[in-house]
Amino acid sequence: MINVFHIVSNKHWTGAEQYTYDLVDRLRNDPDFYAEVVCRKHPNVLKQYRRLEIPISILPLKGVTDIDSPVRFARLLRKGHNIIHVHSFRDAFMAVMARRISENRNTRVVISVHGVYKPKKNYMYNKLYKSIDCFVFSSQMAREAFVGKANKSYADRAVVLRDSVCDSLIGTQVPDLRRELAMDHHQALIMYHGKISPEKGIEALLGALTHVDKAKYHLVLIGEGQPKYKAKIKGFIVAAGMVNNVSLLGFRDNIMEYLRQADFGVLPSIQPEALGISNLEYMMAGKAHICSNNGAQPEYVHDGVNGLLVPPGDEHALTTAINVLINDTASRSRMGTQAQKDFQDHLDYPTFYQKMTDLYRSLLDTAPVVDIDTAQ
Numbered sequence: 001m002i003n004v005f006h007i008v009s010n011k012h013w014t015g016a017e018q019y020t021y022d023l024v025d026r027l028r029n030d031p032d033f034y035a036e037v038v039c040r041k042h043p044n045v046l047k048q049y050r051r052l053e054i055p056i057s058i059l060p061l062k063g064v065t066d067i068d069s070p071v072r073f074a075r076l077l078r079k080g081h082n083i084i085h086v087h088s089f090r091d092a093f094m095a096v097m098a099r100r101i102s103e104n105r106n107t108r109v110v111i112s113v114h115g116v117y118k119p120k121k122n123y124m125y126n127k128l129y130k131s132i133d134c135f136v137f138s139s140q141m142a143r144e145a146f147v148g149k150a151n152k153s154y155a156d157r158a159v160v161l162r163d164s165v166c167d168s169l170i171g172t173q174v175p176d177l178r179r180e181l182a183m184d185h186h187q188a189l190i191m192y193h194g195k196i197s198p199e200k201g202i203e204a205l206l207g208a209l210t211h212v213d214k215a216k217y218h219l220v221l222i223g224e225g226q227p228k229y230k231a232k233i234k235g236f237i238v239a240a241g242m243v244n245n246v247s248l249l250g251f252r253d254n255i256m257e258y259l260r261q262a263d264f265g266v267l268p269s270i271q272p273e274a275l276g277i278s279n280l281e282y283m284m285a286g287k288a289h290i291c292s293n294n295g296a297q298p299e300y301v302h303d304g305v306n307g308l309l310v311p312p313g314d315e316h317a318l319t320t321a322i323n324v325l326i327n328d329t330a331s332r333s334r335m336g337t338q339a340q341k342d343f344q345d346h347l348d349y350p351t352f353y354q355k356m357t358d359l360y361r362s363l364l365d366t367a368p369v370v371d372i373d374t375a376q
Contacts (some may be wrong), residue, residue: 007091008036008059013186070097075271077102096131108133108363138163138275139296164352167256174257196225202269208318264325265289270312286340290321306339
């Protein structure tokens with residue numbers, strides 16, 4: 001049996017936590033694996049993980065200067081074959097220190113890089129990179145952004161394993177949005193879901209909608225963000241006279257049940273996405289969606305075939321794309337059908353899970369890399 005410890009230290013529920021949740025949900029029912037989550041004592045995060053009814057270890061996880069966490073975590077690593085799967089470089093420091101303290105050479109450290117990063121070149125990070133057994137990138141673009149600038153010795157430990165998404169119900173009732181929002185039957189229900197933050201291009205989306213006939217749509221924004229930025233968004237909505245056309249619903253469980261009610265999605269991120277989990281969710285739901293072309297999205301979204309690609313921050317292009325999907329229902333349906341087929345053929349969760357567990361097994365068949373404190 002392989003022991004898999006997922007370490008997450010965010011205060012809020014983000015894509016990294018959902019990625020971990022879905023993976024652990026399957027690991028706990030796999031007889032070849034034991035799964036445990038290591039996290040901080042934050043109620044919003046703990047509430048979600050406790051639904052899995054798995055072991056959870058609560059540690060401070062305060063970063064490089066935190067001595068307590070690796071000492072305590074090392075006790076869990078004394079025996080057996082272990083995978084420590086981290087989701088930030090901050091937590092990777094703790095993981096490699098705990099491995100060293102445990103003195104168990106049958107322990108590997110894996111990092112899923114949830115973003116587009118260039119490697120840091122200072123002494124500590126160079127040592128850290130040498131101590132990580134495998135870097136997992138969700139797209140070729142994200143891998144090239146990191147490895148292309150890094151020491152080439154990292155390249156053989158950097159793999160592309162595209163994330164996936166799954167549909168899991170947790171018992172929360174989902175309302176009929178059209179009825180709740182008192183929408184006319186001919187209006188298109190447009191949806192954005194994700195973090196409510198500047199880099200997601202929400203202001204460009206709202207700006208584009210000022211040039212769209214208000215009688216033809218209702219936009220729903222699902223997600224949480226900083227109160228100041230949410231207040232700014234609400235101010236824009238009021239000033240633009242869009243109060244009856246835009247609704248902010250906050251965080252919602254069972255997101256797929258909301259997506260299935262949408263006519264199409266819009267994900268106009270300004271910041272390059274390492275993959276774009278929200279994009280995959282629209283594809284799984286069989287919905288056409290509009291997204292930016294500045295990240296990994298073009299690796300699986302093909303313009304006019306299973307979605308529409310637009311330049312980031314381009315309100316004119318967004319307006320044009322939105323009007324296409326509002327007015328051409330046949331094209332909208334065709335793209336949604338193709339998106340769902342592409343997801344099922346290439347991006348489904350069982351394929352991702354099999355590749356990830358194969359990676360875990362393969363790492364424990366190889367010699368360990370040298371820990372940061374012993375590297376010469």
